[in-house]
Amino acid sequence: MMPKKAKAAGSRKEEGPVPCKQMKVEAAGGPSALNFESPSSLFESLISPINTETFFKEFWEQKPLLIRRDDPALATYYGSLFKLTDLKSLCSQGMYYGRDVNVCRCVSGKKKVLNKDGKAHFLQLRKDFDQKRATIQFHQPQRFKDELWRIQEKLECYFGSLVGSNVYITPAGSQGLPPHYDDVEVFILQLEGEKHWRLYHPTVPLAREYSVEAEERLGRPVHEFTLKPGDLLYFPRGTIHQADTPVGLAHSTHVTISTYQNNSWGDFLLDTISGLVFDTAKEDVELRGGIPRQLLLQVESTAVATRRLSGFLRMLADRLEGSKELLSSDMKKDFIMHRLPPYSAGDGAELSTPGGKLPRLDSVVRLQFKDHIVLTVLPDQDQSDEAQEKMVYIYHSLKNRRETHMMGNEEETESHGLRFPLSHLDALKQIWNSSAISVKDLKLTTDEEKENLLLKQAELIITEFQSHRKTFKAIFVLIITSYMCCFT
Numbered sequence: 001m002m003p004k005k006a007k008a009a010g011s012r013k014e015e016g017p018v019p020c021k022q023m024k025v026e027a028a029g030g031p032s033a034l035n036f037e038s039p040s041s042l043f044e045s046l047i048s049p050i051n052t053e054t055f056f057k058e059f060w061e062q063k064p065l066l067i068r069r070d071d072p073a074l075a076t077y078y079g080s081l082f083k084l085t086d087l088k089s090l091c092s093q094g095m096y097y098g099r100d101v102n103v104c105r106c107v108s109g110k111k112k113v114l115n116k117d118g119k120a121h122f123l124q125l126r127k128d129f130d131q132k133r134a135t136i137q138f139h140q141p142q143r144f145k146d147e148l149w150r151i152q153e154k155l156e157c158y159f160g161s162l163v164g165s166n167v168y169i170t171p172a173g174s175q176g177l178p179p180h181y182d183d184v185e186v187f188i189l190q191l192e193g194e195k196h197w198r199l200y201h202p203t204v205p206l207a208r209e210y211s212v213e214a215e216e217r218l219g220r221p222v223h224e225f226t227l228k229p230g231d232l233l234y235f236p237r238g239t240i241h242q243a244d245t246p247v248g249l250a251h252s253t254h255v256t257i258s259t260y261q262n263n264s265w266g267d268f269l270l271d272t273i274s275g276l277v278f279d280t281a282k283e284d285v286e287l288r289g290g291i292p293r294q295l296l297l298q299v300e301s302t303a304v305a306t307r308r309l310s311g312f313l314r315m316l317a318d319r320l321e322g323s324k325e326l327l328s329s330d331m332k333k334d335f336i337m338h339r340l341p342p343y344s345a346g347d348g349a350e351l352s353t354p355g356g357k358l359p360r361l362d363s364v365v366r367l368q369f370k371d372h373i374v375l376t377v378l379p380d381q382d383q384s385d386e387a388q389e390k391m392v393y394i395y396h397s398l399k400n401r402r403e404t405h406m407m408g409n410e411e412e413t414e415s416h417g418l419r420f421p422l423s424h425l426d427a428l429k430q431i432w433n434s435s436a437i438s439v440k441d442l443k444l445t446t447d448e449e450k451e452n453l454l455l456k457q458a459e460l461i462i463t464e465f466q467s468h469r470k471t472f473k474a475i476f477v478l479i480i481t482s483y484m485c486c487f488t
Contacts, residue, residue, distance in 0.1 A: 033073070034046060034151065039154045039158035039371065042151065042158065043154075043155065046187070046232070047065075047232065050065065050067065059234060060185070061185070061206060061237075062236060063235075064223055064236075065234040065235075066232075066233050067232040067233075069231055070230075078189055078191050078230050079191050079192055081145060081151075081191055081255060082138070082141055082255055083191070083192060083253065084136075084169050084192065084251060086145075087126075087136065087169075088122040090144060091119075091122040092122075093144070096118065096119055097115040097117065097118065097119075098115060099407070100138065101125070101136060101138050102139070103116075103125065103128050103136055104177065105132065105133060105134045105176060106177055106178045106242075109178050109214065109215045110212075111212070114128055114132060114134050134171075134176075135169065135171075135174065135176025135177070136168075136169040136170075137167070137168055137169075138167040139406075139407075140164060140166070140405060141166075142165055142405060143402060143403050143404075143407075148165060148255070149340060149343055149402060150343045152165060152257065153340040153343045154343070155259065156340055157371035159259050161259050161260050161261075161335065162259065162335060162338055162339055163340075164184075164257075164259075164261075165256060165257045167191075167254070168243075168256065169192075169252070169253045170195070170244070170245045170251060171251045172246065172248060172249050172251060173246070173247040173248075174244065175242065175243065177242065177243075179198075179212065179213045179215065179218055179241065179242040180210065180211060180212045180213060180240065180241070180242070181202060181203075181204065181207050181211055181237070181240045181241070182210050182239075183207050183208050183209050183237050183261055184237050184261045185236060185259050185260045186233075186234065186235050186237070186239075186258050187232065187234050188227065188232065188234070188254055189255050189257065190227035190228060190231045190233075190252075191229060191255060192229060192250070192252065193229070193249060193250045193251050193252035193253060194226050194228050194245070194246060194249055195226065195245060195254055196224075196226045196244050196246050197223075197224065197241065197242075197243045198221035198243070199222060199235060199239055199240070199241050200218050200219065200222060200239075200240035200241070201240070203217070203240065204238050205236075205238045207237050207238035213240050218240065237260065237261075263331075268328070268331065271328050271329055271330050271331045272328055273316075274329055275328075275379075280315070280319055284315070328376055332376050333374070333393075333395055333415060335374070336372075336395040336417075337395070337414070337415050338400075339372075339397050339405070340400065340402060340405050341372070341397055341401070341402055342369055342372055342397075361440045361447055361451055363439045364436050364437065364438050365431060366434070366435060366437070367432060372396055372398060373395070374396075375392065375393070375394050375428060375429075376393050376395070377391070377392055377422065379391070389422070391419045391420065391421065391422060392421070392422060392424055392425050393420075394417045394419075395417035396416055397416070399416045400416075426443040427442040427443050427450075430443060439451060
């Protein structure tokens with residue numbers, strides 16, 4: 001899981017080349033806020049005035065982008081996302097060192113961790129902050145801060161990838177972390193005070209792991225600037241960076257919003273190739289043939305084995321070119337299992353569930369929470385390898401727990417969803433691809449199959465919701481909710 005991650009202020013002289021792109025936004029009339037109408041509108045407002053086409057063509061995975069904003073309303077909004085003073089109420093809820101909060105400082109180019117044991121108390125945090133000039137790092141604040149939940153849930157819909165965050169609060173004249181690079185795409189939102197940043201050319205472009213860089217290897221920064229409240233900074237994974245709070249100023253608070261960890265073409269290839277090999281081996285006797293005797297005992301691969309593997313890879317590539325069905329065995333499921341549930345305003349208000357009469361042939365059905373659903377075809381996980389048939393699986397995140405998001409609680413994570421016979425795939429795709437569709441138009445053989453499509457997995461749903469076996473209507477509502485469908 002994710003690491004759970006502009007001229008200088010005042011008279012400070014800007015050193016080195018200016019960032020690749022600096023945009024300045026003047027204050028607009030009226031309040032300024034992000035646009036939550038859709039995932040796309042949220043991201044567009046986050047990087048405004050850069051449009052998304054320019055962003056992905058010129059900056060994404062390529063180079064940093066700094067957006068300066070002279071907008072008091074937006075600065076106020078950013079400042080509301082997380083403040084130093086929020087730690088007092090959060091600590092009263094039971095925060096723990098290591099799990100929820102880290103206290104650290106960069107000393108001689110190395111990270112010095114100052115954590116205590118057990119629960120974190122606000123007075124102790126404030127003491128280390130004031131006296132030891134330590135940075136307070138708060139993990140995954142979207143678990144507690146509603147507006148960050150709202151932002152990150154929309155971004156997960158937009159990117160189709162997990163989105164984590166960390167808050168860093170650093171006193172004046174101090175630095176929390178040594179120069180390093182991350183394995184995530186990073187968006188920095190400056191919330192309070194000012195933060196001085198130095199960025200360096202990556203030694204490992206689009207890095208797949210976190211690493212600290214020694215000071216003597218850095219050279220001069222290629223970009224250097226100071227962020228103020230309301231400013232935004234983006235840089236790709238692998239970008240070496242370090243940041244400090246300037247002397248003589250108030251403390252700095254920023255939130256790092258990060259995404260695209262383990263979400264590369266290489267990861268997707270590893271995820272899909274096993275299914276492709278499995279399916280091809282069912283039809284191609286050569287793939288089922290045994291490898292040469294003692295091949296596993298060889299120190300180096302033999303020329304015969306290399307040629308054979310190369311041939312198989314070319315055959316798989318040809319098969320893939322002519323296929324529309326690309327199986328993802330783990331990435332889809334992992335994403336949907338670990339992502340945030342849909343944002344709901346209010347104090348833990350439950351998502352509304354559809355009701356009404358049972359669907360008939362003349363009913364119209366539509367998909368709800370489409371951004372929180374994945375549909376995939378996988379071998380039946382309840383059968384042995386020899387007897388496995390393909391099934392359609394629909395996973396959803398409606399019941400995911402916000403409190404454990406990005407915290408690595410694998411033992412507390414379970415998948416939610418349903419499975420269908422492969423014969424239902426076309427009908428399910430119809431529902432998926434339509435804003436609304438009549439039951440009678442579903443691509444199933446009989447009218448009875450069409451009417452019963454949403455009810456066929458009743459036993460599975462009853463098993464999943466054992467405490468809710470009250471009436472047939474109640475069961476139906478649960479089925480509809482689990483299908484993320486409603487009807488009129």
